[in-house]
Amino acid sequence: MIATSDVLATISSNSWTALILAADGQIAEVVPFQGELTSDIFLKFTRTHARARRFRLVQQSDLSEAQLKAILSEVTATPADVRPGFMTLSGRVEAFEPGLHPFAPARAIAEAIARWFGR
Helix, strand or coil: CCCHHHHHHHHHHCCEEEEEECCCCCEEEEEEECCCCCHHHHHHHHHHCCCCCCEEEEECCCCCHHHHHHHHHHHHCCHHHCCCCCECCCCCECCCCHHHCCCHHHHHHHHHHHHHHHC
């Protein structure tokens, strides 16, 4: 889709960059943000670019190609690929043991609703 060198150059030259992924896990679009990322800018981005597509916000840095691939693999990982209770880079616990958490039923219901609307 987009050359890795172009993606790395965009990440290193902008304060924030959004990597929007295609269904096959390749980078479909790169959206650079010039200034600080505010809530208004983020909402506009999600309404115009990220509708029903996975994306990852990356702060300005000099990434290597291997680091970029690691970020992309974390974004495209399915819950089966993640160990139970393992914290991802986004800070979410992907899986948990339902019997050990007092809010497990509420989380299960919320997850079912999220999956329903995520279709």
